[in-house]
Amino acid sequence: MTQRSDNPELAPNTPVLVGIGVINQREADPAKADEAVELMVRAARAAGEDCGVPGLLKDVQRISVPKGVWTYANPAQRVGEAIGAPNATTLLAEIGILQQSLFADACQRINGGEIEAALVVGGEAKFRALQATIQGLEAPETQQDSAPDVHLEPEQEIWSEVESAAGLGMPVGFYALMESALRHAQGEDLESHRDRVAKLYEGMADVAKQNPHAWNRDGMAAEQIRNASPKNKMLAFPYTKYHNSQWNVDQAGALLFCSVAKAEALGIPRDKWVFPWASTESNFMVNTSQRVDLAGCPGARLAGKKALELANMTVDDIDVLELYSCFPSAVQIYAREIGISLDQQITVTGGMTFGGGPLNNYVLQSTARMAELLREQPGKKGYITSVSGMLTKQGFGVWSTEPGPNGFGFADLTAEARAEAPPLEMVKVDQGEGEIVGCTVLFQGDNPWRAVVVVTLPNGKRTIAYNENAELMNAMMTEEFVGRRVQLKDGVFSL
Numbered sequence: 143m144t145q146r147s148d149n150p151e152l153a154p155n156t157p158v159l160v161g162i163g164v165i166n167q168r169e170a171d172p173a174k175a176d177e178a179v180e181l182m183v184r185a186a187r188a189a190g191e192d193c194g195v196p197g198l199l200k201d202v203q204r205i206s207v208p209k210g211v212w213t214y215a216n217p218a219q220r221v222g223e224a225i226g227a228p229n230a231t232t233l234l235a236e237i238g239i240l241q242q243s244l245f246a247d248a249c250q251r252i253n254g255g256e257i258e259a260a261l262v263v264g265g266e267a268k269f270r271a272l273q274a275t276i277q278g279l280e281a282p283e284t285q286q287d288s289a290p291d292v293h294l295e296p297e298q299e300i301w302s303e304v305e306s307a308a309g310l311g312m313p314v315g316f317y318a319l320m321e322s323a324l325r326h327a328q329g330e331d332l333e334s335h336r337d338r339v340a341k342l343y344e345g346m347a348d349v350a351k352q353n354p355h356a357w358n359r360d361g362m363a364a365e366q367i368r369n370a371s372p373k374n375k376m377l378a379f380p381y382t383k384y385h386n387s388q389w390n391v392d393q394a395g396a397l398l399f400c401s402v403a404k405a406e407a408l409g410i411p412r413d414k415w416v417f418p419w420a421s422t423e424s425n426f427m428v429n430t431s432q433r434v435d436l437a438g439c440p441g442a443r444l445a446g447k448k449a450l451e452l453a454n455m456t457v458d459d460i461d462v463l464e465l466y467s468c469f470p471s472a473v474q475i476y477a478r479e480i481g482i483s484l485d486q487q488i489t490v491t492g493g494m495t496f497g498g499g500p501l502n503n504y505v506l507q508s509t510a511r512m513a514e515l516l517r518e519q520p521g522k523k524g525y526i527t528s529v530s531g532m533l534t535k536q537g538f539g540v541w542s543t544e545p546g547p548n549g550f551g552f553a554d555l556t557a558e559a560r561a562e563a564p565p566l567e568m569v570k571v572d573q574g575e576g577e578i579v580g581c582t583v584l585f586q587g588d589n590p591w592r593a594v595v596v597v598t599l600p601n602g603k604r605t606i607a608y609n610e611n612a613e614l615m616n617a618m619m620t621e622e623f624v625g626r627r628v629q630l631k632d633g634v635f636s637l
């Protein structure tokens with residue numbers, strides 16, 4: 143039986159998440175596997191089915207897609223045509239835009255009465271592409287010649303040329319630098335730190351066992367995660383592959399929003415409704431090596447706490463928790479900044495290593511899973527976090543099947559984060575000295591390739607330097623180097 147809102151004070155424009163669609167494809171033959179945009183279409187249709195009134199899809203007025211590794215110019219258009227909403231406004235958000243921002247955009251427009259229904263959808267097919275590479279086959283993608291109506295781009299790149307020049311070419315190196323700073327700040331020795339982090343990820347692998355949508359549901363012991371092996375290469379000390387977001391997945395997710403008035407008019411069952419209570423973000427971009435504290439994240443503290451405040455909550459009121467998990471330092475730094483204990487279940491999916499990390503779409507997957515779990519536990523409150531870039535932008539959402547105490551609240555803490563922690567100046571040093579504030583050893587194949595350090599100079603400015611000496615790199619994997627003084631010469635450091 144269709145239930146109506148029993149809260150007469152619920153404003154008709156209140157946004158509500160009514161449909162969720164999650165697609166997992168594991169097809170070894172790339173010729174049989176759907177490409178990413180078709181996975182998005184399937185996820186969108188699944189969201190329509192999920193809400194019980196698939197016809198809602200035709201009424202969608204805005205379709206937003208976070209950019210993936212694919213080449214589509216306007217995937218929202220393809221989705222719109224497939225679901226019967228060809229005139230919906232199409233939006234493409236480049237990498238460097240928070241996925242949480244797309245939920246906020248949809249909800250704010252519904253809340254403001256501008257639109258009645260919106261779809262946020264995205265996905266990846268990197269497993270399909272990998273299978274094609276391994277088998278020497280093609281994994282073609284549909285070419286489009288249209289442009290999205292709205293194209294969101296970040297104000298700057300998510301890492302700098304100076305950082306690239308030092309050897310940092312993948313997120314793993316940046317997050318490993320942050321991990322070293324955190325380890326030092328907490329006074330942990332290298333071995334027990336590695337044990338602790340691996341145990342944290344073992345817990346996430348356990349959660350993945352319970353998540354029907356997770357990519358890897360086998361579970362994994364801490365030791366297997368911690369230590370390099372032929373199946374688990376060290377990528378950037380102390381991170382092995384199993385500390386890394388796994389992006390070789392075929393996963394898509396869709397979230398279908400509408401107003402309370404629309405949900406009531408269509409008779410969408412009340413037990414499908416999940417309310418966004420709050421969405422907050424900080425979009426202040428600072429390159430990793432220019433942050434005052436590599437183990438800190440002021441935007442996470444400001445925006446993370448603001449989301450709780452808008453929902454009249456404290457961390458103790460969180461019933462279901464999801465901490466974004468591209469790498470362990472992201473998980474830990476958010477928890478530390480917001481005051482969230484890691485001695486609890488910290489993910490609903492199993493995290494990006496085990497649940498699956500479809501590059502710029504994970505928050506769609508995690509929010510969909512969060513919504514599923516909240517529907518099973520009416521009235522409980524879910525708190526979910528989002529990261530863009532190298533912990534560059536921070537987003538937060540609070541959700542529940544009950545309406546929020548203050549309706550839907552939104553806050554952008556960019557200005558506050560900017561005022562609190564302006565970037566340190568990055569300089570080249572011909573000759574000098576300084577103190578290491580972050581370090582890692584990057585690997586190529588099975589071997590250490592290059593040690594990279596971020597250094598604070600006596601004048602408070604920053605530089606980044608490297609060294610490829612094997613003995614030094616080995617020492618950096620057994621002793622703490624953060625806090626040590628180093629000599630600098632033409633971009634190379636030495637003790």
Ligand SMILES: CC(=O)SCCNC(=O)CCNC(=O)[C@H](O)C(C)(C)COP(=O)(O)OP(=O)(O)OC[C@H]1O[C@@H](n2cnc3c(N)ncnc32)[C@H](O)[C@@H]1OP(=O)(O)O
Nearest residue numbers: 275276313314373383386387388389390468501529530531
């Ligand atoms: C804000 C943020 O979210 S930042 C995070 C952004 N995301 C990332 O940085 C994701 C980074 N992730 C990755 O690079 C990868 O997913 C990794 C490194 C973690 C895992 O990569 P791989 O080990 O290559 O992939 P995967 O585990 O899927 O490999 C499956 C198999 O295919 C093999 N394989 C991979 N690439 C190839 C290739 N080109 N040719 C042949 N075989 C290959 C692997 O060796 C592996 O074999 P195995 O099962 O015998 O060990």
